[in-house]
Amino acid sequence: MNALVALCHFCELHGPRTLFCTEAVHPPSPSPPQPGPAIPGDRDREADREGEGLTMRANSSATQRADMCEGCRSLPASHPGFVSVDSETGIRYLSHQHPRQQQLFSVVRQACVRSLSCEVCSHQLIKLNFIQIICICVILVYYLLLQVCPGREGPIFFGDEQHGFVFSHTFFIKDSLARGFQRWYSIVVVAMDRIYLINSWPFLLRHLRLTIQSLQNTALKVFDSEQCVCPQRAVRMNSAFSPAVFPHQRSGNAARSLTSLTQHPNLWASLHSSFSWLLKACGSRLTEKLLEGAPTEDTLVLIERQTEQEEEMSGWEGAEGGGSNPQPSQSESVQAKDFQFDDTRQEDLLGPKFKSLRHLRQVLGASDFRQLAWHVLMGNQVMWRGADPGLIQSAFNVLKALLPVGCVRAIPYSPHYEEAYRCNFLGLSPDVPIPAHVSSSEFSVLVDVLNVERGCVNHVSDDDILSLYQFNISSANTQATDKGPTLLNKMEVALSNENLSVEVVSLCLLCLKEEWMNKVKVLFKFSKVDGRGKEDTQKVLALLGATGPGEEDNVRLLKFWMTGLSKLYKSHLMTAVRVGERTLSQ
Amino acid sequence: MPTLLQKLFSKRAVGNGNARDCSTAVEKCWASAEFDLAQIRLIVYQDCERRGRQVLFDSKAIHKLDASELTADETKTPPNRSGACHIGSQASEKDKPPTYQYTRPASDVNMLGEMMFGSVSMSYKGSTLKIHHIRSPPQLMVSKVFSTRFGSSTSGSTNTLQDSYESMSQTFPSHTSSIGVCRVPSAPLLCLARSASFFAAHSNPVDMPSRGHSEDGDSGIARSASLSSLLATPLPSPGSSFSSGCASSYQRRWHRSQATSLQHGPIPRWNTEEMFSLSDESCSSNPAMIRRKKIAISIIISLPEREEENHNFQEFFFSHFPLFESHMNKLKTAIERAMIVCRRIAESSQRVQVYLCRVMEALGEFRMTVWNLYMAPRISEPVWLSMISQSTxxxxxxxxxxxxxxxxxxxxxxxxxxxxxxxxxxxxxxxxxxxVMPSSLPPIKTTCQKPASQTVDLLAKSHPYNPLWAQxxxxxxxxxxxxxxxxxxxxxxxxxxxxxxxxxxxxxxxxxxxxxxVQPQAQMENPANPCSSQTTDPTPEKTFPPKPDPLKPTACVIDKALNPEPFPGTSVEQNNHTLLTDTKSTNPSSSLESSTVRPGCAEMGQECFGEDSDSVGGGLEHILANQSPLLHRVQFHIGSPRETENEGQAGGLSGVGCGRGLDRKLHQRLLTDIRRNESSDSALGDSDDEETSQRELYMATEQKEYELPLPTCQVESRxxxxxxxxxxxxxxxxxxxxxxxxxxxxxxxxxxxxxxxxxxxxxxxxxxxxxxxxxxxxxxxxxxxxxxxxxxxxxxxxxxxxxxxxxxxxxxxxxxxxxxxxxxxxxxxxxxxxxxxxxxxxxxxxxxxxxxxxxxxxxxxxxxxxxxxxxxxxxxxxxxxxxxxxxxxxxxxxx
Incomplete structure (x- = not known):
């Protein structure tokens, strides 16, 4: 919990004192520090700090007059304090006599003074007219009060934005040598989050009562045993005393430490543990279950591929004795790969590259691009043949973005032809022949990248691909590519609108892909999982908005994209059905 | 496992059995017991520097008088559970407002006044909030104390409502409807004269706006809110945070944990200048602001006698406190308005009636809202939450x-x-x-259901924020x-x-x-109990067995911690002395400052630091007593953090350079601390310093303290x-x-x-x-x-x-x-x-x-x-x- 706990004491000689304080120190921000004034607030309201100044002054003057006594002290001055570390969260719980930060020092001081001298805790029949006096008067007043007001125990919440918010529980500890045979203490919990502190009231009250009762009971035993040995009441009755001089008469014994009152040799260590636990438990009393969206299909597929790869790799390493690159952590690499489809090798290759779909479209021309994109979306094999593997790979990287990750099987550059079932993107060196069954197939398209012979290449910038290369697109496809699919039509609108930045276009593409992926899911569920008939399927297509112009292409696209669904998703749907059937049959 | 709530509901669901198909037919009430409107009491108190404390309103002392009907107190007719808590009586009889009689305040009112005001200094201008738990009879008291804003140049009078009450016969019911024929008891004139200035209608005859804030404050808050939230949330670099899942939830919670962090010290996040207006806004521009007056508004809720009901109500009250508080603020505004409005009425008895009427109406509203909040039916199975919690x-x-x-x-x-x-x-x-923001993490189970946010979960553990607030x-x-x-x-x-x-x-x-x-009820095992093990066996070794950890050389063995004499404390003073002399010699330019320090240097650890000596001076003593380089590193975190950083980067961690840095900083430290003791004005350092010191504080602590294991406790989740x-x-x-x-x-x-x-x-x-x-x-x-x-x-x-x-x-x-x-x-x-x-x-x-x-x-x-x-x-x-x-x-x- 974002709070601190302090044990305070009203010393007969020195007034309200902070005895022991446990703070929670949180690890530095888990995320990089945020720019901008994240915490607004005016911290220099000098005028408002009058009261505080008063108490500080009172304190210092009191200190000068008389040093701290045993009763005002918890750990000896030389004691370094205690620390407990929550290894799970990195939160450190520190205990000292005072908080170490100057601002907190005055906050706790204020809380201490208020809890023990200003606030009236509980319903008692004594009227306190003089409460407003904070300084030295308070000390005198409380000699009287402690005498006449033995039941001022209980919880209270108070505070304001200036001084923090305080949950305080005052209580008495028996002391056979003290005035009224008891000493007055309080445990304060200080926080800035007022609402949280109030919300925690029942919890804090429950557990502080345990702490307090335990201290009281222990002290009571000591008290009883001391009274047996030397009944103080009798001693006092016999000796004439006046309240004003009484404490000083017994100056040697007047201020007994809590340790001596409880005869608990490791009291402070125990209190440290109790307070640390209290802070931890109060902070984790309520936990949120906060859901985030299911990962996209692309993410799922990437994760699946990676785990496959890792398994393969580990098999390899087992056989070969290691030596491969260490894999980056899963989420990291997923993030890097996600939506960018970067192949690290691409950067190594020099020469001109396609930067975006729009760039590719500009280079190829609208109609050739349309044709090529159509083939990509339909799941046809797209072959690029040319001498520059870097260029071809950049083309694939750009084109891959049109498809869900699960639909992409690429062989960036190969010295020989690979069958369509192995890859839908295939880069080939210039002299590789295309088998006849492929070149005659309507399910493939070939882009030949031809070098344009020009005088001096050096003068041409890398960007100007057209001046370096010429592109020939050939396919045996006879279908019209200008009707559908709907996704491509919309995509072209975005690509052709120069007003839209490349980022907007890629987000637009992402939207379209997700939209269609969701349709794919429905169709998969409908046709593959439930196995519905044609008529129903047609209804589904209509409600998905896949009918109308370009319907044939839309359906082809949906069917192709189905192959890109993650295994996890598919198996989930299948098992869900089985479970559903089971419950139905029962 | 049926929750408590379900148990409570299942009892009541029977009576509500609307056997329709509609799933929501069974709506359930929150409370397990009746809640009586009269359980809520309002007290308005005034604390004036000159005149002391006066009760301005106590609902316990007010009785409704009705000529036609003989119903004494509307609160005596509690709404039935199925019905609404209407204050319909007031709404329907709007044309003829009820008449109230004000009797002597209850006997406990003085004591309650003490509790409300405590001894909050008059100089503090903001509002303060307090909650008391009164044991017998069991009651919760929530009070807010406001400073007053009282625009008055001529009327220095401090006459109050009390005067007006006093002016009236305690038993005499007056009817507001009969203006002019109101029989005013004997000797009213004096009192009226006294109270005139308090209630004096300030020249402005126009109906005043509801509150001063609503005119200028509205847009102001809106602007600042949008601005601060715009600034607070960093602009995400476009496209980069796609995979960041619950990014926005995370940000909100992270900012909350930082904004309410204690590590930044007290930073008012909120306008603390909320005042209680005692006059029309038209006068507030008057520079003669009288601030030495405070108004306390207190709501006292009687708790149910039965333990379980009491517990339930308290749990509800404290978890829903922000709502209660918001309604209290509304009540405060109404009281404010009532006071202002009634001051325009010259005639005393009528003025009191108007005042009482208005406050009683506002109180009625408050009671009704609270009653409804506690008793109104809820959707028994909210779809989203049910889906989250019961996946089966x-x-x-x-x-x-x-x-x-x-x-x-x-x-x-x-x-x-x-x-x-x-x-x-x-x-x-x-x-x-x-x-719906896609998660970047793989689902843990082999279902495609939404995963729980792991980043937020982690945040909640390391930087706790209030989940109720988030919700x-x-x-x-x-x-x-x-x-x-x-x-x-x-x-x-x-x-x-x-x-x-x-x-x-x-x-x-x-x-x-x-x-x-929650922790199970086995109390003696609870870590909150510091003496549990001691009662059975006081041997320290048993309680905290020493755990020598080879990985943590600085973590000392526990028995040392219990009898701490790890550092030669006797040498401290001596070292101080040499140090300061050294400062003088190495830093001749600052000899003047040094000499001002010197008189106190002999008892520096004790006197100059005051009782502060453990937190700051304690650290110093260690440094001074142990000149090992390891501890030098600790001292860097004591001085001005910014400087510390530079020193650290300069690599002056050992040898002569370090010594000098130490001297200089110690010197500075001494001076600033002395200054601080003289006046706490400088108690808050620069914000920049604090920012850097956050990290360093966290790091610095590695060296010093005795490490103890964090106790654990069995926890039941529900x-x-x-x-x-x-x-x-x-x-x-x-x-x-x-x-x-x-x-x-x-x-x-x-x-x-x-x-x-x-x-x-x-x-x-x-x-x-x-x-x-x-x-x-x-x-x-x-x-x-x-x-x-x-x-x-x-x-x-x-x-x-x-x-x-x-x-x-x-x-x-x-x-x-x-x-x-x-x-x-x-x-x-x-x-x-x-x-x-x-x-x-x-x-x-x-x-x-x-x-x-x-x-x-x-x-x-x-x-x-x-x-x-x-x-x-x-x-x-x-x-x-x-x-x-x-x-x-x-x-x-x-x-």
Whole structure:
């Protein structure tokens, strides 16, 4: 919990004192520090700090007059304090006599003074007219009060934005040598989050009562045993005393430490543990279950591929004795790969590259691009043949973005032809022949990248691909590519609108892909999982908005994209059905 | 495992058994016991520097007198459980307000005054909040003490209401209706003269505005809120945070944990200057502000006698405190107004009547609101929360949800009622957005259900924030930027229909589910008990067995910690002395300062630092006593952090350089500490210093303290009962409720009366405990099949309408249509709900492209959006609101 706990004491000689304080120190921000004034607030309201100044002054003057006594002290001055570390969260719980930060020092001081001298805790029949006096008067007043007001125990919440918010529980500890045979203490919990502190009231009250009762009971035993040995009441009755001089008469014994009152040799260590636990438990009393969206299909597929790869790799390493690159952590690499489809090798290759779909479209021309994109979306094999593997790979990287990750099987550059079932993107060196069954197939398209012979290449910038290369697109496809699919039509609108930045276009593409992926899911569920008939399927297509112009292409696209669904998703749907059937049959 | 709540409900569900098919027929009440209105008592107190304390109001001392009827006190007729808590008596008899008699305040009032005021110094200007628990009779007292704003140059008088009370015969009932014939008892003249200046009508005859804040404060807060939230949330680099899952939820929570962190010291996040106005605003410009007067407003709630009921109420009260407080603020405003208004009335007895009447009315309102908050029916099974918490029940839940939704769709098909309603709800209750933002992490189980956010979970552990606060913000949809809060009210005479709407909306109005972790009752084992082991065995070795850890050489063995003499404390003073001499010699230029320090140097550790010597001086002593380089490193964190950093970077960790750095800093430290003791004005350092010191504090602590193991305790986890997700999704309530994120009512009569002022109040005193720019309310009328949005930002509405009609978003309409069509095609309902989530995710993606599109644009071309992004003009409000949760700049561009 974002709070601190302090044990305070009203010393007969020195007034309200902070005895022991446990703070929670949180690890530095888990995320990089945020720019901008994240915490607004005016911290220099000098005028408002009058009261505080008063108490500080009172304190210092009191200190000068008389040093701290045993009763005002918890750990000896030389004691370094205690620390407990929550290894799970990195939160450190520190205990000292005072908080170490100057601002907190005055906050706790204020809380201490208020809890023990200003606030009236509980319903008692004594009227306190003089409460407003904070300084030295308070000390005198409380000699009287402690005498006449033995039941001022209980919880209270108070505070304001200036001084923090305080949950305080005052209580008495028996002391056979003290005035009224008891000493007055309080445990304060200080926080800035007022609402949280109030919300925690029942919890804090429950557990502080345990702490307090335990201290009281222990002290009571000591008290009883001391009274047996030397009944103080009798001693006092016999000796004439006046309240004003009484404490000083017994100056040697007047201020007994809590340790001596409880005869608990490791009291402070125990209190440290109790307070640390209290802070931890109060902070984790309520936990949120906060859901985030299911990962996209692309993410799922990437994760699946990676785990496959890792398994393969580990098999390899087992056989070969290691030596491969260490894999980056899963989420990291997923993030890097996600939506960018970067192949690290691409950067190594020099020469001109396609930067975006729009760039590719500009280079190829609208109609050739349309044709090529159509083939990509339909799941046809797209072959690029040319001498520059870097260029071809950049083309694939750009084109891959049109498809869900699960639909992409690429062989960036190969010295020989690979069958369509192995890859839908295939880069080939210039002299590789295309088998006849492929070149005659309507399910493939070939882009030949031809070098344009020009005088001096050096003068041409890398960007100007057209001046370096010429592109020939050939396919045996006879279908019209200008009707559908709907996704491509919309995509072209975005690509052709120069007003839209490349980022907007890629987000637009992402939207379209997700939209269609969701349709794919429905169709998969409908046709593959439930196995519905044609008529129903047609209804589904209509409600998905896949009918109308370009319907044939839309359906082809949906069917192709189905192959890109993650295994996890598919198996989930299948098992869900089985479970559903089971419950139905029962 | 049945929760406590369920147990409570199951008892009551029987009586409510409306055996209709509609799933929401069984609505349940929160409380396990009756709650009597008279349990709430109001005391208004004044503490004046000159005149001492006076009771200005005590509801216990006020009796209602009615000539026609003989009902003594309206609070004596508690509302029955099924019925509403109406203050209808007042509403219907508006023309003839009740008459009250003021008797002597109860005997405990003096004591309560002591508790309210304590000894808060008069100089503190802000308002303070206190909560007391009174043991017998068991009561909770919440009090707020305000400084007064009292614009008066001539009237230095401190006459109070007390005077007016005194002027009246204690037993004499006066009737306000009979103006002029009021029989004033003997010797009123003197008192009237005395009280005249207090009640004197200040020259302004015009009806004053409700509050001073509402004029200038409204826009001011709005501006600052939007600005701060814009600044607070860093602009995400476009496209980069795609995989960041619950990014916006995370940010909100992280900022909350930082804003409420103690490590920054006390930083007022909030305007603490809230005052109690004792005069018309027209006078507030008067420079003669009298501040030496405080007004305390105190609500005392009698707790139920039975232990369990008492416990339940307290749990409810403390978890819902922000709502109680917000209503208290409303009450305060009303009292303020009552005091101002009654001062315009010259005639004493009538003035008191007006005052009493107004305050009693406000108190009645407060009581009723609290009663309703506690007793009103709730949606027993909110769809979203039930789906989160009971994954096994998912299928039937989905089925029921879709069935209800298709029924409603058919019902309001012509007017697109459901589409309009969902457009409004999705636009304003934005907590659904994080729940569809794709996670980058693989699902843990082999289901495709939504994963719980792990980043937020981790954050909650390492930087705890208040989950209840987060939940409240979720329910009110306060995720966007600028922060807006929204509620939804469904109005309709057909109970079943309204309940259906509520049930459906309980899927779209989302929040996190809360789990509570409680310690079992075995008390002696509880780590909160510091003496448990000691009582059985006081041997220290047994309690904390020493754990020599080779990895942590600085972690000392425990028995040392218990008898600490690890450092040669005797050498401290000597070292101090040499050090200061050294300072002088190495730093001749500062000899003057040195000499001012010297007189005290012999007892430096004790005197100069005061009792501070353990926190600061203690560290010093170690450094001085142990000149090992390891400890030198510790000292770097004591001085000015910025300098420390430089020193550290300079590599002066050992040898001569280090020694000098140490000297200089010690010297400085001494001076500043002395100054601090003289005057605490400089107690707060520079903010920059603190920023750096955060890290260093965390790091610095590694070296010093004795390490003890953190105690553990068995924890039982259970679904939390008292959280907003359960309490703010109301059922079909007898009366309009200002707190509920969602509820239904039969008539909008009261809604029309209260809504605008409620919304204004929400902006001024948000229960959310953070600045709010705008408060909204969606009003869905199932009788007229209309959906309107009412806003706190007053805009002219046509035809005296409450708000503006909602434009149906095409995206939302197609979304619902296709989900319901799938359902109609007999696709498994579980899958339909998954599809619904996918479609909501599409909305999120679209909002991202809209946000990206807006970056470069000065003007929005709607046609372009439609063609390229598939976003129509009807979708823009929705998508812009969604976008503002992840891209705060959107609001700026669109405004």
């Amino acid at each position: 029940e998912r299928n039937p839940l989905c089925q029921r949800f879709l069935k209800e939704m298709s029924l409603l769709m058919d019902h309001g098909a012509k007017s697109q009622f459901l589409s309009a309603l969902l457009t409004a709800v999705l636009t304003h209750h934005l907590a659904w957005v994080p729940t 409240l913000g979720d329910l009110y949809g306060a995720l966007g930027s600028p922060v807006r809060v929204c509620r939804t009210v469904v109005v309709g005479r057909r109970r079943e229909l309204v309940q259906r709407v509520l049930y459906i909306l309980s899927y779209f109005i989302r929040c996190s589910d809360l789990q509570e972790h 679904a939390s009962v008292n959280h907003f997700g359960r309490s703010l999704l109301g059922g079909y309530c007898p009366q309009y409720m200002p707190d509920f994120a969602l509820h239904g009512i039969s008539s909008d009569l009261r809604l029309k009366q209260c809504l605008v002022s409620d919304l204004e109040h929400t902006v001024l005193h948000p229960a959310l405990d953070e600045p709010v720019a705008e408060a909204l309310c969606i009003v869905a009328d199932t009788d007229r099949l209309s959906v309107q949005v009412v806003t706190s930002q007053r805009r002219v509405c046509e035809g005296g309408q409450l708000g503006r009609d909602v434009m149906v978003s095409n995206l939302v309409h197609t979304l619902i249509t296709s989900v319901l069509q799938l359902y109609a095609l007999n696709i498994a309902s579980d899958f339909c709900v998954m599809h619904l989530e996918d479609r909501l995710q599409e909305l999120y993606f679209k909002s991202r492209s809209l946000a990206e599109y807006l970056i470069g644009q000065t003007r929005v071309h709607v046609k372009e959006l439609g063609l390229a992004l598939g976003i129509e003009s009807s979708d823009i409000p929705l998508l812009a609101a969604v976008a503002s949760t992840h891209s705060p700049y959107v609001a700026q561009i669109l405004l």
